[in-house]
Amino acid sequence: MPGGVSSPVRAFKSVNGDPIVFDRVKGPYAWDIDGNRFIDYVGSWGPAICGHSHPEVIASLQEALEKGTSFGAPCELENKLAEMVIEAVPSVEMVRFVNSGTEACMAVLRLMRAFTGRDKLIKFEGCYHGHADMFLVKAGSGVATLGLPDSPGVPRSTTSNTLTAPFNDLEAVKELFAENPDAISGVILEPIVGNAGFIPPEPGFLEGLRELTKENGALLVFDEVMTGFRISYGGAQKRFGVTPDLTTMGKVIGGGLPVGAYGGRKEIMSMVAPAGPVYQAGTLSGNPLAMTAGIKTLEILKQEGTYERLENMTTKLINGICDSAKQSGLAITGSSISGMFGFYLCEGPVRNFEEAKQADSDYFGRLHRAMLQKGIYLAPSAFEAGFTSLAHSEDDIDMTLQAFNECFNELSS
Numbered sequence: 033m034p035g036g037v038s039s040p041v042r043a044f045k046s047v048n049g050d051p052i053v054f055d056r057v058k059g060p061y062a063w064d065i066d067g068n069r070f071i072d073y074v075g076s077w078g079p080a081i082c083g084h085s086h087p088e089v090i091a092s093l094q095e096a097l098e099k100g101t102s103f104g105a106p107c108e109l110e111n112k113l114a115e116m117v118i119e120a121v122p123s124v125e126m127v128r129f130v131n132s133g134t135e136a137c138m139a140v141l142r143l144m145r146a147f148t149g150r151d152k153l154i155k156f157e158g159c160y161h162g163h164a165d166m167f168l169v170k171a172g173s174g175v176a177t178l179g180l181p182d183s184p185g186v187p188r189s190t191t192s193n194t195l196t197a198p199f200n201d202l203e204a205v206k207e208l209f210a211e212n213p214d215a216i217s218g219v220i221l222e223p224i225v226g227n228a229g230f231i232p233p234e235p236g237f238l239e240g241l242r243e244l245t246k247e248n249g250a251l252l253v254f255d256e257v258m259t260g261f262r263i264s265y266g267g268a269q270k271r272f273g274v275t276p277d278l279t280t281m282g283k284v285i286g287g288g289l290p291v292g293a294y295g296g297r298k299e300i301m302s303m304v305a306p307a308g309p310v311y312q313a314g315t316l317s318g319n320p321l322a323m324t325a326g327i328k329t330l331e332i333l334k335q336e337g338t339y340e341r342l343e344n345m346t347t348k349l350i351n352g353i354c355d356s357a358k359q360s361g362l363a364i365t366g367s368s369i370s371g372m373f374g375f376y377l378c379e380g381p382v383r384n385f386e387e388a389k390q391a392d393s394d395y396f397g398r399l400h401r402a403m404l405q406k407g408i409y410l411a412p413s414a415f416e417a418g419f420t421s422l423a424h425s426e427d428d429i430d431m432t433l434q435a436f437n438e439c440f441n442e443l444s445s
């Protein structure tokens with residue numbers, strides 16, 4: 033296996049270590065094959081928002097398993113999850129299930145182009161939209177972590193249609209529209225960047241994009257693969273009150289099984305086959321196990337107070353981390369929204385990927401290794417957001433903060 037992993041973000045290349053092989057996960061914890069326990073802030077990169085192996089999710093999966101693993105035909109569960117997504121996510125009137133976030137983003141781009149009859153797209157530096165050709169330009173996630181150039185094997189003719197701008201920079205987007213009249217199908221973004229560390233949108237940025245796309249006859253697409261059902265029950269769009277034309281999802285809505293989805297205005301989604309001519313298909317799409325885990329996860333999230341709990345816990349965590357670092361004389365800037373957080377070892381502010389790159393990645397590597405020694409599993413990259421779950425207890429957070437405090441002291445002395 034290249035690099036010993038099935039996905040590059042799992043490798044410890046940027047923190048100078050070897051990936052840890054997990055044996056099992058439960059609640060906020062992961063155990064490696066040597067029996068060491070870690071408090072986990074990766075949460076399978078987002079899906080484990082209720083905690084790993086939530087008893088209710090496991091029980092409903094066991095029940096679903098008895099009825100078979102894949103139908104290759106419609107199942108009621110798809111309709112149920114579709115209804116839940118449509119009810120919760122403001123932009124979604126119609127939805128198509130796929131098997132990953134990558135697939136959802138690929139499909140949504142084809143749809144953007146079909147609907148507008150235009151080929152170009154605007155994305156932001158440091159944003160990650162899966163590994164499809166058209167998005168591997170100044171991409172975030174593992175591409176940023178490994179410091180890779182835009183990937184070999186991607187034809188220039190493909191990426192010549194991909195225009196990029198710095199995140200939080202409305203003027204740059206305005207210029208791209210002016211330079212490419214009637215050629216841009218739409219703007220795609222992570223409404224909160226989680227694949228270049230953690231970068232929230234500045235006030236007015238999302239609203240400005242909504243206006244600019246409208247003025248230019250282009251579509252606005254929120255890639256909520258990471259933020260969907262994590263930032264609020266209706267995603268970042270609900271929290272910020274800005275409704276895009278199309279939305280991609282994944283991670284949380286699969287409850288730990290492989291799922292992606294894309295949806296949006298009926299007028300656009302009706303173009304997807306077989307309702308319309310835009311082709312997209314999948315052998316295992318909407319399979320009963322993934323739908324079951326997704327439905328149960330959303331049911332748990334919908335309960336009163338879940339997002340408040342996530343938000344309070346995560347705020348306490350990030351404030352504690354930043355206070356500790358500052359006491360050790362370190363430059364740090366960090367923030368969180370709901371159950372998502374991130375910090376950069378630099379003065380800040382960090383408003384885009386260029387500013388994120390100023391952070392001390394060497395120190396981050398040392399911090400990462402020291403935290404592992406103390407049983408805390410952070411994403412092995414300075415360019416990935418952290419995730420909390422409903423299973424993290426007050427004690428877990430306190431233990432984590434104590435570990436940060438000790439590590440900052442040890443590393444700075």
Ligand SMILES: *Cc1c(COP(=O)(O)O)cnc(C)c1O
Nearest residue numbers: 132133134160161162255257258
């Ligand atoms: C994880 C992620 C993807 C890709 O999803 P996969 O399921 O890994 O293919 C796309 N966009 C965003 C914002 C993501 O965080």
